[in-house]
Amino acid sequence: MGSSDANSKPRATVVAGKKISGSSKAESAELGYQHTLMYGRYTSENLGQFAKDEARRIKLLEKKRRREDKMRKQELRERSSNRYLKGIKKGFSFVWQNTFARLGEDWVFLAILGILMAIISFMVDWGISICNKARIWLYLDLNYHVSVQYLAWITLPVCLILFSAGLVHIIAPQAIGSGIPEMKTILRGVTLKEYLTFRTLFAKVVGLTASLGSGMPLGKEGPFVHIGSMVATLLSKLQSFQGIYENESRSNEMLAAACAVGVACCFAAPVGGVLFSIEVTAVYFAVRNYWRGFFAAGVGATFFRLLAVWFQGHETLKPVFKTNFGGEFPYDPLELIVYAIIGVVSGLLGALFVWMHRKYVLFMRGNKKLNAFLQQNRFIYPALISWFIASVHFPLGFGQFVAGELTTHDQVVTLFSNFSWSKENFTVEEVTIMKHWINPYTGIFVNCTLFLIVTFLLSIVASTLPVPSGNFVPVFKMGAALGRVFGEAMFVMFPNGIRFSGEQWPIVPGGYAVVGAAALSGAVTRTISIAVIVSEMTGQITHIIPVMISVLIANAVAGVLQPSLFDSISMIKKLPYLPDFIPSSSAGAYNITVKDFMIRNVKFIWYGMSYTEMKTILKDNRTLSSFPLVENPSSMILLGSIHRQHLIKGLEKHIGRERRIQAAAVWHREAAARAQEEMERQQLIEMRARRPSRFEVVPVPSIITSKADSNDSVRSSDQMQFRDPALMTQGGSGSLLSPTCDGRPMKSILKKTNSFSLHNFGQSPSRFSPYMTVTGAESRVRNAFHAIFQKSATLQDAQPGDSVGGELNVSEAVLSPPQISVPKKTVQLPSCFYLASRTSD
Numbered sequence: 010m011g012s013s014d015a016n017s018k019p020r021a022t023v024v025a026g027k028k029i030s031g032s033s034k035a036e037s038a039e040l041g042y043q044h045t046l047m048y049g050r051y052t053s054e055n056l057g058q059f060a061k062d063e064a065r066r067i068k069l070l071e072k073k074r075r076r077e078d079k080m081r082k083q084e085l086r087e088r089s090s091n092r093y094l095k096g097i098k099k100g101f102s103f104v105w106q107n108t109f110a111r112l113g114e115d116w117v118f119l120a121i122l123g124i125l126m127a128i129i130s131f132m133v134d135w136g137i138s139i140c141n142k143a144r145i146w147l148y149l150d151l152n153y154h155v156s157v158q159y160l161a162w163i164t165l166p167v168c169l170i171l172f173s174a175g176l177v178h179i180i181a182p183q184a185i186g187s188g189i190p191e192m193k194t195i196l197r198g199v200t201l202k203e204y205l206t207f208r209t210l211f212a213k214v215v216g217l218t219a220s221l222g223s224g225m226p227l228g229k230e231g232p233f234v235h236i237g238s239m240v241a242t243l244l245s246k247l248q249s250f251q252g253i254y255e256n257e258s259r260s261n262e263m264l265a266a267a268c269a270v271g272v273a274c275c276f277a278a279p280v281g282g283v284l285f286s287i288e289v290t291a292v293y294f295a296v297r298n299y300w301r302g303f304f305a306a307g308v309g310a311t312f313f314r315l316l317a318v319w320f321q322g323h324e325t326l327k328p329v330f331k332t333n334f335g336g337e338f339p340y341d342p343l344e345l346i347v348y349a350i351i352g353v354v355s356g357l358l359g360a361l362f363v364w365m366h367r368k369y370v371l372f373m374r375g376n377k378k379l380n381a382f383l384q385q386n387r388f389i390y391p392a393l394i395s396w397f398i399a400s401v402h403f404p405l406g407f408g409q410f411v412a413g414e415l416t417t418h419d420q421v422v423t424l425f426s427n428f429s430w431s432k433e434n435f436t437v438e439e440v441t442i443m444k445h446w447i448n449p450y451t452g453i454f455v456n457c458t459l460f461l462i463v464t465f466l467l468s469i470v471a472s473t474l475p476v477p478s479g480n481f482v483p484v485f486k487m488g489a490a491l492g493r494v495f496g497e498a499m500f501v502m503f504p505n506g507i508r509f510s511g512e513q514w515p516i517v518p519g520g521y522a523v524v525g526a527a528a529l530s531g532a533v534t535r536t537i538s539i540a541v542i543v544s545e546m547t548g549q550i551t552h553i554i555p556v557m558i559s560v561l562i563a564n565a566v567a568g569v570l571q572p573s574l575f576d577s578i579s580m581i582k583k584l585p586y587l588p589d590f591i592p593s594s595s596a597g598a599y600n601i602t603v604k605d606f607m608i609r610n611v612k613f614i615w616y617g618m619s620y621t622e623m624k625t626i627l628k629d630n631r632t633l634s635s636f637p638l639v640e641n642p643s644s645m646i647l648l649g650s651i652h653r654q655h656l657i658k659g660l661e662k663h664i665g666r667e668r669r670i671q672a673a674a675v676w677h678r679e680a681a682a683r684a685q686e687e688m689e690r691q692q693l694i695e696m697r698a699r700r701p702s703r704f705e706v707v708p709v710p711s712i713i714t715s716k717a718d719s720n721d722s723v724r725s726s727d728q729m730q731f732r733d734p735a736l737m738t739q740g741g742s743g744s745l746l747s748p749t750c751d752g753r754p755m756k757s758i759l760k761k762t763n764s765f766s767l768h769n770f771g772q773s774p775s776r777f778s779p780y781m782t783v784t785g786a787e788s789r790v791r792n793a794f795h796a797i798f799q800k801s802a803t804l805q806d807a808q809p810g811d812s813v814g815g816e817l818n819v820s821e822a823v824l825s826p827p828q829i830s831v832p833k834k835t836v837q838l839p840s841c842f843y844l845a846s847r848t849s850d
Contacts, residue, residue, distance in 0.1 A: 187575070282310070
């Protein structure tokens with residue numbers, strides 16, 4: 010191994026293990042350059058670089074080996090997994106064909122739909138509870154200062170709302186809002202693009218969990234109707250259920266059942282869920298679809314409560330908002346009057362809620378400057394609204410008057426409690442419930458009223474957030490607070506209860522809260538099935554009559570004033586909406602005839618109408634989307650209708666720009682063809698107008714064969730031509746035939762008689778002329794040709810100077826014309842030629 014010191018001593022190298030001293034740098038460098046050629050020779054300067062290169066090469070080889078091993082293992086894994094998947098698929102297909110397929114496709118589909126919806130509902134509730142517990146934990150744990158607690162209280166809601174808004178905006182904007190108005194539109198036969206896809210389902214579930222976990226006054230019933238429809242649509246696209254997806258009627262029936270499953274899994278109310286889905290989403294409902302809705306809703310609600318038993322430690326299946334009102338004497342008959350009053354007030358309050366909601370949304374959409382600003386800064390509005398609502402519910406601030414520390418579920422449970430908050434003596438458990446509704450400054454009535462007003466206003470504002478949300482739960486809470494106020498007032502007026510039949514029974518304010526919740530919810534949604542839902546949610550059937558009375562009265566009052574909240578949202582979003590012309594309960598509805606609302610001046614189209622008439626109708630009726638098609642204006646027999654866009658496309662196809670260009674091209678070609686025909690006709694007329702010559706001279710090709718030792722080269726000789734038609738051979742040797750202008754052959758000027766030879770007419774013996782051998786004729790003709798050939802022999806263009814000696818084959822010369830074009834010269838024939846030709850004829 011080479012070494013060097015600071016004094017630049019001669020370097021040493023190792024050659025085959027022996028140490029050799031070098032006397033000069035040149036020798037050392039030469040040996041260093043040869044280390045790649047001679048084994049063991051390295052200089053100390055190049056050894057480090059060589060080691061680095063070798064390490065880099067080994068590292069690259071190691072990476073390549075690892076990559077190849079990884080690819081080989083992945084390939085083997087894919088092969089094994091494909092084999093396992095094929096086996097699992099075959100096994101599943103065998104089990105399916107021999108078990109579930111025999112039960113019926115619809116039964117299996119609905120059961121799977123119910124189970125999946127129960128799982129999704131349980132996971133959403135679990136995520137919401139985690140977010141609420143985290144918020145309460147942060148508030149209670151960071152008790153160093155009020156400002157720190159306030160910051161902890163508002164941070165999580167704002168972050169969750171911003172996350173939900175950003176998620177649905179990026180993935181699927183169709184997930185924003187409730188979903189019930191859109192489902193009504195879809196079940197009426199209108200297709201909404203990208204509304205029932207997996208992207209929308211993912212955005213809806215995750216965004217709903219975040220928005221409800223923030224503590225905003227929002228609901229989940231409407232979004233779960235949408236989620237159920239999306240799950241049903243995705244399930245129907247599987248290969249096992251392909252028939253459901255292909256059949257439109259069955260697909261709509263499954264969507265209606267999915268809406269029922271969504272409500273059933275939301276509140277564990279299967280019967281009320283089916284009835285609610287019928288009232289809210291379906292224009293008409295087929296009786297044959299009842300069993301599908303009840304079966305799917307029953308499976309979903311049962312499995313939803315079983316999950317609570319398995320994972321949340323519940324003792325058994327129990328209602329969502331469990332109450333204990335007592336079934337022996339739940340209410341006095343005189344209390345029905347108060348329940349009716351609650352129905353009237355709930356109807357008025359529900360109509361006011363719908364009206365204020367629509368006005369606020371239209372105001373936000375109508376302010377162009379504000380709307381443009383919020384479109385450019387999408388996160389400002391959600392951040393401000395969530396911060397404001399969280400600040401209002403801060404427990405150490407205004408939240409102490411509206412039970413801001415409680416979650417939505419806890420607020421409803423405490424409002425449904427079956428003891429009075431106005432009595433004097435309370436138990437420990439009752440104090441735990443009441444402490445959130447009582448403070449040193451105000452009492453029960455003020456706090457419940459403030460809770461009602463604040464929830465009323467904030468839920469309207471929160472419903473405009475660009476997140477998945479519903480309105481049922483906030484309205485339900487408001488109704489419960491309204492009923493609680495009436496119940497507490499009744500307890501104050503009758504502390505010992507109402508005496509009836511000699512007995513006194515105490516007032517149960519919780520029953521009034523249940524009635525108020527059902528009445529206000531029914532007034533806002535315009536449904537009667539809410540009475541059944543409330544009974545299933547609370548587990549109380551004893552108050553079914555008061556609930557029904559208040560719900561019916563609230564629906565009647567709200568129906569006169571405003572449409573339902575879902576129809577109002579449909580009008581705001583301009584979805585296809587069919588309102589009632591007049592309430593069916595009115596007697597005047599039966600006196601209306603068709604002519605009272607039909608249009609008499611109908612714009613129509615008919616067969617045979619001109620383009621001008623069609624254009625006028627389209628221009629004057631821009632708002633009409635379709636036109637009826639009749640046979641003719643006199644008979645007015647309806648043949649069908651055509652959409653405006655289809656009519657415009659048809660016109661563009663037949664008389665549009667492309668069609669006009671094609672027609673112009675065809676007309677141009679036809680005009681060019683007509684011009685060409687006219688030109689040819691004029692030429693033909695001019696040709697026929699000229700006097701044709703009887704005899705005309707054409708060039709006679711001459712071929713002179715070469716001698717025996719030559720290569721048979723052929724050359725052209727100068728020839729005399731008779732002008733116009735071509736000269737052709739007919740028959741024997743040298744017979745000339747010239748056709749006339751009209752195609753008929755001319756008579757030959759030479760007769761087929763004995764041949765004779767012409768020699769030595771002013772030519773040298775070594776030169777021959779192609780006109781020397783001709784057909785024989787009488788003496789006069791022979792004398793004429795003698796004169797012709799004698800004169801032509803003296804002409805310059807008649808000299809065959811370039812010809813090769815030899816005999817001339819006239820037939821070969823005629824059949825093989827020369828390849829070189831010879832300039833045509835006109836020859837003036839003597840008068841004897843014409844005399845001879847006439848004599849010959």
